[in-house]
Amino acid sequence: MTSQLTSPLPEIGETRPGAxxxxxxxxxxxxxxxxxxxxxDGIGDLPGVTAHLDDLRSLGVDAVWLSPFYRSPQHDAGYDVADYCDVDPLFGTLADFDDMLAAAHARGIRVIVDLVPNHSSDQHPWFQRALAAAPGSPERALYMFRDGTGENGDLPPNNWESVFGGPAWTRTTNPDGTPGQWYLHLFDTTQPDFDWSNPAVQEEFRRILRFWLDRGVDGFRVDVAHGLVKTDGLPDHLPAVDADSMGGGEENVPYWGQEGVHEIYRDWHRVLAEYDGDRALCAEAWLPTVDRTAEWVRPDEMHQAFNFPYLMTEWETPAIREVIAESVRAFPAVGAPATWVLSNHDVVRHASRLALTAENPQGHGIGPDSPGQPIPEVGLRRARAATTVMLALPGSAYLYQGEELGLPEVIALPPESRQDPTWFRTDGERYGRDGCRVPIPWSADAPGYGFSPTGAAWLPQPAEWAQLARDVQEDDPESTLWLYRTLLATRRAENLGAGELEWLDGYGEDVLAFRVSTGAAGSVTVLANAGSTPVPLPAGTVLVASAPFDGTDLPVDVAVWIAAD
Incomplete structure (x- = not known):
């Protein structure tokens, strides 16, 4: 295997329609x-990103997506935005952003930025003015203010629960000290929901889109893309017990996946079309089926939608085959690519998740007392195999920082170090997402494993980070970093992202088997063994294997790409 790119990254610029x-x-x-x-200072920043763009270039990615770096009180790690058109001093300045963007483009790497339209920070000037204004005022109409129910309005307007635990409503206090109206926050109490029926909200986000498009960004990942519109009348609803926190397992939730949200993205699609080149919108939309997810990427709406049904599928061949089959049917049917993903900043890293032996709903996280603790060796082996499968699939794919190093979830974080609002709003019942957000290691022998020159880190890094540091893996052909580089280089050389998938039979129900045909470039056969015994390989040349083996029988929890001789 080789870690070198076999073809250059594309130039930034226009592309013909359909490509x-x-x-x-x-x-x-x-x-x-x-x-x-x-x-x-122990918190990553934009100059830190710029300093490592060559590392991402050598990894072989086409683009980066940056989670929020806007001005924010940081009650939810930047997803509580106080100013959508400026950089928080924690992360640098607008000039630092412009430098990073130019440096990325110079390396053929596009840049997608996060946008948070469902809610703002309670420190946003709009919300501060709303608190000072009277009920029924234009200022309050920008958010979801409502009168309470019960005697004297002492009860919230309905029974909705916050994604982070606890009630989704907080009562205000009037200037004279008396109790006032309530406001909706599907997340933390410091994150009030906008009222997207208000034209002023719609126009403000057009302005925000154009601000970043004018600076040259290539697209937006849209946070809580399924949550902006709420059912008229705000009817009562309680989620199912142990439901995924973002609604991925439920239909007919009055604040998720409402039909009216699609017109918002048709409007945004028109804004992006004002600009030259291919600018993209990617939806974070947790929906119960692939078909529902595909509704977000119809031709005049968004361009990508994370395939969360795929992410949440366990390491079981029939289930994996079913979700892939549904995806390659549903997304192309509306003219969109499938957008594959296995890890992100909101879920247990797949190097741990795929070895869990107990239910773990999205958003709950894992900690020292969680049932079904993963075996690290099993989790990493399955994660490498799962990534090998994912990067062969037609369409687009997202990687989460550190997965190329095989980082597991950090389970044993000290309670006093945890910062996720979920941990606090559930009184420690749910561990939340801190375990997948620990600063990543670059150099085994440096302070903070190279994350920070001072060794400071906003979440403590475990001792085992040293053996997973990037410099340790750099020249090791059996490392996870080397595997990712090889997968990405081979994917590009074989043009797998633009291929056609064909299922292969005859390998038994425990083996995932398919062929990706890429026209003149030929085809690649992909096998993944999720069973309990090795299976014979077909004839051909092994291009990539997720783990070393003798080349004869495919071991358990290993995946390969094979080219016909």
Whole structure:
């Protein structure tokens, strides 16, 4: 295997219709506060991103997506935005952003930024003015203010629960000290929901889109893309017990997946079309089926939607085959690519998740007392195999920072170090998402494993990070980093992202088997053994294997790409 790119990354610019870059791109998620800290304060920043763009270039990704870096009180790690058109000093300045964007484009790497339209920070000037204004005022009409129910309005307007636990309503206090109206926050109490029926909200986000498009960004990942519109009348609803926190397992939730949200993205699609080149919108939409997810990427709406049904599928061949089959049917049927993903900043890293032996709903996280603790060796082996499968699939794919190093979830975080609002709003009942957000290791022998020049880190890094540091893996052909580089280089050389998938039979129900045909480039056969015994390989040349083996029988929890001789 080789870690060198076999063909150059594409130039930034226009692409002919039907071959837009986002249809086949591999996009790397940067969680800025945990990626690289140039200032030494223990929190990653934009200059840290710029300093490591060559590392991402050598990895072979086509684009990066940056989680929020806007001005924010940081009650929810930047997803509580106080100013959508400026950089928080924690992360640098607008000039630092412009430098990073130019440096990325110079390396053929496109840049997607996060946008948070469901809610703002309670410190946003709009919300502060709303609190000071009277009920029924234009200022309050920008958010979801309502009168309470019960005697004297002492009860919230309905029974909705916050994604982070606890009630989804908080009562205000009038200037004279008396209890006032309630406001909706599907997330933390510091994250009030906008009222998207208000034209002023719609126009403000057009302005925000154009602000970043004018600076040259290539697209937006849209946070809580399924949550902006609420059912008229705000009817009562309680989620199912142990439901995924973002609604991925439920139909007919009055604040998720409402029909009216699609017109918002048709409007945004028109804004992006004002600009040259291929600008993309990617939806974070947790929906119960692939078909429902595909509704977000119809031709005049968004361009990508994370395939969360795929992410949440366990390491079982029939289930994996079913979700892939549904995806390659449903997304192309509306003219969109499937957008594959296995890890992000909101879920247990797949190097741990795929070895869990107990239910673990999205958003709950895992900690020292969680049932079904993963066996690290099993989790990493399955994660490498699962990634080998994912990167062969037609369409686009997202990687989460650190997965190329095989990082597991950090389970044993000290309680006093946890910062996720979920941990606090559930009184420690749910561990939340801190375990997948620990700053990543670059150098085994450096302070903070190279994350920060001072060794500071906003979440403590475990001792085992040293053996997983990037410099340790750099020249090791059996390392996870080397595997990712090889997969990405081979994917590009074989044009797998633009291929056609054909299922192969005859390998038994425990083996995932398919062929990806790429026209003149030929085809690649993909096998993954999720069973309990090795299976014979077909004839051909092994291009990539997720783990070393003798080349004869495919071991358990291993995947391969094979080219016909």
């Amino acid at each position: 837009e870059w986002w249809r086949t791109a591999v996009i790397y998620q940067i969680y800025p506060r945990s990626f690289a800290d140039a200032s030494g």
